[in-house]
Amino acid sequence: MPILQSIADEIGLSILSKAPRDAHLLILQRGFRLVAYGQSTLVLVQYLNKLNISDFRIGLFMTLTLVGDVLGSLVLTLFADKWGRRKVLTIGCGLMVSSGLVFCTSGSYFILLLAAIFGVISPSGNEIGPFKAIEESTLATLIPKEHRSTIFAWYGLFSAFSASLGSLTAGHITQYLQNEAFWSEIDSYRFVFAMYAMWGIIKGGLTLLLSDRCEVxxxxxxxxxxxxxxxxxxxxxxxxxxxxxxxxxxxxxxxxKEPPRNALGLTQETKEKVITLGLLFGLDNTASGLVPLSFVIYYFSTRFSLDPGTLGTTFFTTSVVAALSNLVAASLSRRIGNVKTMAFTHLPSAVFLSMIPLASTFTVARALLIARFCTAQMDGAPRSAFLANYIPDKERTSVMGIINVVKTICQSFGPSVTGYLAGRGWIRFSFMAAGAMKASYDLMILYFFSKASIQ
Incomplete structure (x- = not known):
C-alpha cells in the first residue's frame, strides 16, 4: 500500500531492511547490551545501599568506575583498527561477563569496586567500555553517508527500547523474587547481575558472527x-x-602527501576539531554525571517511597518514549540538518530536567520525567551521524574513542558530587545544575556548528 510504503520510507524502515547483515548484528548486540545495562542500573545503587554502603561511598564508587573505564576504553578504541574491531569487541564482552559474575557473588565494597573499574559495569545506564565508539565507526564504514542518520536512529531506538525492557524486567523480577519467592533483597539484586553476565555471553556470540567487512x-x-x-x-x-x-x-x-599526524594518529585539523567537540560534549556529560540514572531512580524511590515494580514500569515508559523519539529525530535531521536537530530537541529536555525536583507529587514528577525523555535522546542519532560525517574515515574510530573518553572523564565527577548532596538532602540541586549546564551546551553547539559545511 502506498501509505504504508511512505511511512516506511519516512521512518527509514526501508533503509534499515536493506542494510548489510553486519549492521543488523551490531544493532542487535547493542540491544542485548542495553538490556543488561537497564537491568543493572535499576538495582545498582539499591544493591550497594543494602550492603550498608553510605551515599557518599556509593557516589565515589560510581565516579571511580567511570574513571577506571577511561584508560581501558582509550587503549582499546585507539588500537581497535590495528588489533581488529571484532577482537576488541569480544574482549569487552569478556570483561562484561566477569563483572556480572563478581557482582552476583561478592558483597565486598572493594572487590565490587575493582570489578567495576577493570570490568564493564554501567553506573548510569549510559554506554561504558569500548563498544559504542567501535560500533558507530563500523556502521559508518558499512553504511553510505546519506543513510547514516537513519541507521543511527534505529541503532539508538533499539538500544533505548532494550534499556527500557531491562528496567521493566529487573523491577518486576526483583519484586517477584522478594514477594513471591521470599528471597532477600540482596539475593534478588544478585540474580539481576547473574543475568547481566548471561547477556554478555550472548553479545559475545553475536560478535563472533560479524564478517571481515567490519574491519577497517x-x-x-x-x-x-x-x-x-x-x-x-x-x-x-x-x-x-x-x-x-x-x-x-x-x-x-x-x-x-599524507599530512603529518601526532602520537594519536590525528592530523592538526582533526586535532582542532576534537578539542572543540571535546569541550562541548564534556560540558554536556559533566551535567549528565550529576544526574546518572541510578541516582534518578534512587531519588524517585526515596522521595516518593516507590516499590521496585512501580520503578521498573516508570522507567520502562520513559525509555520507550525515548526510543520512539529516535525515529522523529531521523526525520528532522533530513530536513533541518544534524546540528539543529541536536540543539532544538535537546534543549527542552534540559528545562524539564531542572524542574523535576520542584514537583511535590509523584504524578507531577513522573510527568516531567516523561516529558524530559520525549526529547532527551533525540540528539543521539544526529550527533553520531554528524561525527561520522565530520571526521575523516581513517581517524574516525580513534576520534570517537577519544571523544567517548573525554565524555566519561567529565561524567565521572558528577556522581561523587550528587552522592555528597544526597547524603545531606540536597540532591535537588544536582537536577537544577545539570539542566542549566545542558541548556548551555545546546546553545553553544548551535552557535559553533549550525553553519558547518559538513553535517
Missing part, C-alpha cells in the same frame, strides 16, 4: 579482490582506464 581494511580487501577496471577488461576497454592521473604537461600528477 575490510572494504579495501574487497576492492583488491575486485580491482577497478577488471569488469572493463571483459569487454575490451581495460586499456581505456588510466593507471595514473596526468598533469597539464602530460606527466604523471604528483601523489598528494
Amino acid at each position: 581494511d575490510g572494504a579495501s580487501a574487497q576492492q583488491k579482490a575486485n580491482p577497478p577496471g577488471e569488469e572493463n577488461s571483459r569487454d575490451g576497454t581495460a586499456d581505456q582506464v588510466p593507471l595514473l592521473e596526468r598533469g597539464e604537461n602530460g606527466q604523471p600528477a604528483p601523489i598528494p
